[in-house]
Amino acid sequence: MAVQLFVLGASVGVLGSAFGLGGGIFAIPALVLYFGLPMHAAVALSLAMIVAASSSVASVNVERGLANMKLGLSLEAFTVPGAALGALLASRLDGGTLRLMFSILLCAVSVAMARKALRPGAEHPAPQGPRGPLDGFYFDPASGREVHYAVRRFPLAALSAIGAGALSGLLGVGGGIIKVPALRLLCGVPLKAAAATSNFMLGMTAAASAAVYFSKGYLLPELAAPLVLGVLAGAALGIKALAGLRAEKLELAFAGLVLFVGVKMFLSTGVL
Amino acid sequence: MNAGEQAERALQKRVSVALFYGCVLSAALLSCGAVLFASGSGLGPAFSLAGVAVLLSTPVLRALLLARGYWRSGERLFAAVALFVAVFILLSALGKYRP
Numbered sequence: 001m002a003v004q005l006f007v008l009g010a011s012v013g014v015l016g017s018a019f020g021l022g023g024g025i026f027a028i029p030a031l032v033l034y035f036g037l038p039m040h041a042a043v044a045l046s047l048a049m050i051v052a053a054s055s056s057v058a059s060v061n062v063e064r065g066l067a068n069m070k071l072g073l074s075l076e077a078f079t080v081p082g083a084a085l086g087a088l089l090a091s092r093l094d095g096g097t098l099r100l101m102f103s104i105l106l107c108a109v110s111v112a113m114a115r116k117a118l119r120p121g122a123e124h125p126a127p128q129g130p131r132g133p134l135d136g137f138y139f140d141p142a143s144g145r146e147v148h149y150a151v152r153r154f155p156l157a158a159l160s161a162i163g164a165g166a167l168s169g170l171l172g173v174g175g176g177i178i179k180v181p182a183l184r185l186l187c188g189v190p191l192k193a194a195a196a197t198s199n200f201m202l203g204m205t206a207a208a209s210a211a212v213y214f215s216k217g218y219l220l221p222e223l224a225a226p227l228v229l230g231v232l233a234g235a236a237l238g239i240k241a242l243a244g245l246r247a248e249k250l251e252l253a254f255a256g257l258v259l260f261v262g263v264k265m266f267l268s269t270g271v272l
Numbered sequence: 273m274n275a276g277e278q279a280e281r282a283l284q285k286r287v288s289v290a291l292f293y294g295c296v297l298s299a300a301l302l303s304c305g306a307v308l309f310a311s312g313s314g315l316g317p318a319f320s321l322a323g324v325a326v327l328l329s330t331p332v333l334r335a336l337l338l339a340r341g342y343w344r345s346g347e348r349l350f351a352a353v354a355l356f357v358a359v360f361i362l363l364s365a366l367g368k369y370r371p
Binding site for chain 2: 002048051052054055056058059060062063065067069070073074076077080081083084087133203204206207208209210211212214215219221222224225226228229232
């Protein structure tokens, strides 16, 4: 079982590092459906995996300047309280309700990812005039130049950050599926920087929730060890291996995978 | 690159190094825990829990480093935000936060 958990962790690490997501949307269904864990234990383990993925991937993205630390930190001030609130609410809900909510979330994410893959958005142009405190830049090896961007509509992004935090606490996911689109569509941050900034935030969001689960005894250490080690190995591998792959095709494949897992989990709730 | 951008780059480097070594230490403890657990030793869960605790502390460390870095570079607002995030995660860990 330890080997299987390590492989699951490594898979989540590879997949998560490619999209700026923590990988909880893949880990929780696997832990519940394949390993037969209770939902709360699966969520606790997933949160630990998200922290692992975030810390390992962010250590690279921060050094490269891809992650906008000021923007991530500012949004995190809204996300962390939402995460703690969500975690406390989750301990008062039954596993079936959480599973139903998660299956619906998966289907919605699948549609969003498919749309994104089929209609990739254009990068935002460099800002004109004086730069604001949250604006950023990074060197893009693909184009061989520095990309400068301005951060817009911060209040709207802050609202979405609260929702992302609550989602993390309730369902054990990092909230990256909300953060990346919010950063890109609301704030106007280029996709690469949005994914890196989201990843930078994920660890802090998940840590607030994970600490609550940890203190309640839901985090099983004998299962956490192979999972987290797998995530660390997979994330390191994913950063290198997936850098050159085309995001559109990868996202489309993920959309199909997420839809499959979501439908399977929905059917397991016995609603139909 | 102006002085502010240079300070930001230096802070990025420090945070990156801290995260890297946090992950390495956590991985070492978790590896020990996994080996001890497999060998039937009662110390396995303790090492694994320590590894998870180190792992969960890396986001707090990240926020504290940012708070210190922004304070020293005179960006007091961002220092305060970073400190708020760090304190909030710590309060969650101690079970003191009740919305």
